[in-house]
Amino acid sequence: MRRSPFTPFLFLLPGCIILGAFIFYPMLQAIWLSFTDYNMIQEANFVGVDNYKKLFGDDLFWKVLGQTFLYLIFVVPALVIIPIFIAILVNQPLKGISFFRSAYYVPVVTSMVVVGIMWKWVYADTGVLNYLLESAGIIKEPVYWLTSTSTSIFAVMAVTVWKGLGYYMVIYLAGLQSIPSHLYEAAKIDGANKWKQIIHITIPLLMPSIMIVTIMSSISAMKVFEEIYVMTGGGPLNSSKTLVFYIYQEAFEKLQMGYASAAGVVLFLITLVLSIINIKFMSKKEDAVKG
Amino acid sequence: MKPVQTVSKQKTTMPIKPRKKLSGTEIMKKIAVYAVLLFIAFITIGPFLWLLSTSLKSGSENIFQYPPVFIPENPTLSNYVAVMEFFPFWKYLFNSVVVSVLTVLLNILFCSLAAYPLARMQFKGKNIVFILIISTMMIPFQLLMIPIYILALNLGLQNTYAGLVLPHATTAFGIFLMRQAFITIPFELDESARMDGASSFRIWWQILMPLVKPATVTLAIFTFMMAWGDFLWPLIILNDTSMYTLPLGVNALAGSFTSNWRYIAAGSVLSVLPIIIFFIFAQRYFIEGAMKGAVKG
Numbered sequence: 001m002r003r004s005p006f007t008p009f010l011f012l013l014p015g016c017i018i019l020g021a022f023i024f025y026p027m028l029q030a031i032w033l034s035f036t037d038y039n040m041i042q043e044a045n046f047v048g049v050d051n052y053k054k055l056f057g058d059d060l061f062w063k064v065l066g067q068t069f070l071y072l073i074f075v076v077p078a079l080v081i082i083p084i085f086i087a088i089l090v091n092q093p094l095k096g097i098s099f100f101r102s103a104y105y106v107p108v109v110t111s112m113v114v115v116g117i118m119w120k121w122v123y124a125d126t127g128v129l130n131y132l133l134e135s136a137g138i139i140k141e142p143v144y145w146l147t148s149t150s151t152s153i154f155a156v157m158a159v160t161v162w163k164g165l166g167y168y169m170v171i172y173l174a175g176l177q178s179i180p181s182h183l184y185e186a187a188k189i190d191g192a193n194k195w196k197q198i199i200h201i202t203i204p205l206l207m208p209s210i211m212i213v214t215i216m217s218s219i220s221a222m223k224v225f226e227e228i229y230v231m232t233g234g235g236p237l238n239s240s241k242t243l244v245f246y247i248y249q250e251a252f253e254k255l256q257m258g259y260a261s262a263a264g265v266v267l268f269l270i271t272l273v274l275s276i277i278n279i280k281f282m283s284k285k286e287d288a289v290k291g
Numbered sequence: 292m293k294p295v296q297t298v299s300k301q302k303t304t305m306p307i308k309p310r311k312k313l314s315g316t317e318i319m320k321k322i323a324v325y326a327v328l329l330f331i332a333f334i335t336i337g338p339f340l341w342l343l344s345t346s347l348k349s350g351s352e353n354i355f356q357y358p359p360v361f362i363p364e365n366p367t368l369s370n371y372v373a374v375m376e377f378f379p380f381w382k383y384l385f386n387s388v389v390v391s392v393l394t395v396l397l398n399i400l401f402c403s404l405a406a407y408p409l410a411r412m413q414f415k416g417k418n419i420v421f422i423l424i425i426s427t428m429m430i431p432f433q434l435l436m437i438p439i440y441i442l443a444l445n446l447g448l449q450n451t452y453a454g455l456v457l458p459h460a461t462t463a464f465g466i467f468l469m470r471q472a473f474i475t476i477p478f479e480l481d482e483s484a485r486m487d488g489a490s491s492f493r494i495w496w497q498i499l500m501p502l503v504k505p506a507t508v509t510l511a512i513f514t515f516m517m518a519w520g521d522f523l524w525p526l527i528i529l530n531d532t533s534m535y536t537l538p539l540g541v542n543a544l545a546g547s548f549t550s551n552w553r554y555i556a557a558g559s560v561l562s563v564l565p566i567i568i569f570f571i572f573a574q575r576y577f578i579e580g581a582m583k584g585a586v587k588g
Contacts, residue, residue: 008408015405
């Protein structure tokens with residue numbers, strides 16, 4: 001029985017209709033909208049690069065962009081490095097280890113809204129964080145974590161990291177379990193201590209996982225929204241506003257769909273460049289390790 | 292995980308061998324490791340316990356007391372009873388379940404359908420189709436949300452389950468994951484089935500799908516977590532509060548009781564309870580699924 005040449009496409013059809021309708025078509029429309037003054041009320045007029053000119057001339061946009069990069073610079077290394085050590089820790093054959101693995105994964109399954117609400121309460125002026133830090137002698141008086149311009153964005157970052165730790169830990173666990181144990185045995189015979197084993201065996205062989213985590217965490221850091229929406233609303237004085245939050249406000253609060261689309265295109269280009277840099281940089285490193 | 296098994300096997304097959312005594316430094320090391328493990332657990336679970344404690348505090352207790360009181364003086368469920376009046380928990384739970392389950396089922400169906408020819412058939416344009424599908428992973432939803440919103444309004448999808456589900460009904464990640472699973476199955480299987488006169492559809496459904504169950508479970512868990520926790524898209528597409536999913540419900544609750552932390556805490560606990568219970572029962576699949584997704588996807 002010969003297959004009809006259309007058969008493969010019949011199988012592809014449902015999925016491709018969804019991807020076409022909700023990704024490709026919107027993608028082209030977003031680019032088109034970014035050259036218009038569409039505002040949901042009136043028909044869209046073509047305005048050329050006006051939106052981009054306005055965007056790049058807007059101080060708030062640059063502030064928001066700067067803060068988005070700040071987010072990236074702090075959150076990505078934290079999410080790439082800390083989970084490696086947690087994964088090594090929970091990869092040991094200890095009693096009750098699966099309890100700890102689960103406990104570290106609980107934040108991952110909790111919705112960001114509840115996480116945000118919970119941490120808002122932890123961060124409160126008379127909250128538990130200030131109390132713990134004060135009793136440990138780290139701070140002398142309560143810090144206004146979410147309501148001070150100097151700390152708000154860092155307080156939100158800490159929550160992003162807190163929620164992501166378990167997820168990336170599991171990705172590293174998968175990587176760790178694919179490292180053959182005889183390598184460690186050989187290193188032990190050669191007299192390498194635990195720390196040396198981590199530096200010379202674990203980390204280099206974990207490179208593919210590190211690459212995945214770097215790409216995933218930097219793309220998700222570019223898109224951070226919920227934690228800011230719930231905890232600070234971008235404030236105080238825009239100090240914790242990031243690009244996606246800015247796009248959301250311009251589009252759905254001010255109804256400046258055309259202008260917001262231009263900001264969306266900028267977000268897309270940055271994401272694209274980040275992915276390419278990540279892949280290039282990491283594959284080079286991987287080659288160096290293998291060679 | 293494996294070392295544990297080998298150790299226990301040794302114990303059962305060689306009972307005569309006395310258990311190795313741990314030296315003093317080894318015991319200290321173990322204590323140190325557990326101390327670190329507990330410290331991290333305290334950081335990841337602590338905020339939940341603080342939320343729970345607040346939700347159980349009675350009206351006579353000052354929840355803003357400094358230093359904070361961790362154990363409620365007279366634990367009470369009255370906040371839960373009271374919040375149920377304003378918080379239609381069951382309705383939101385129902386909406387969340389419907390949306391998540393539909394999203395999972397459609398993803399399994401559409402992603403595995405699309406993955407089948409990409410993994411096991413030769414046809415013109417296959418590579419281009421595959422690259423186009425994979426490239427959608429790079430496009431942030433935040434760029435698309437404006438046109439999708441306009442599209443959904445035009446299609447009359449506002450405040451409908453379809454509106455919540457359809458934009459996420461197929462993902463490139465899912466297609467990729469299923470394709471990788473299909474590729475690992477020997478090709479002789481479908482060749483011999485074809486000789487017996489089975490159609491492509493039957494081969495997909497009766498032969499291949501049962502063989503890729505682990506990948507299907509991984510996809511289901513991933514999609515479920517994404518759909519269950521989704522906030523931005525429901526926030527945009529819903530303005531009818533009776534269609535709210537749990538995250539939106541909690542957000543609205545927090546907005547309407549900005550100062551009543553007891554109620555907000557109780558509502559938040561109610562809303563995380565279903566997923567945490569589900570996680571406790573299915574945690575093996577959650578963690579294994581995420582691990583498989585990482586290696587193959």
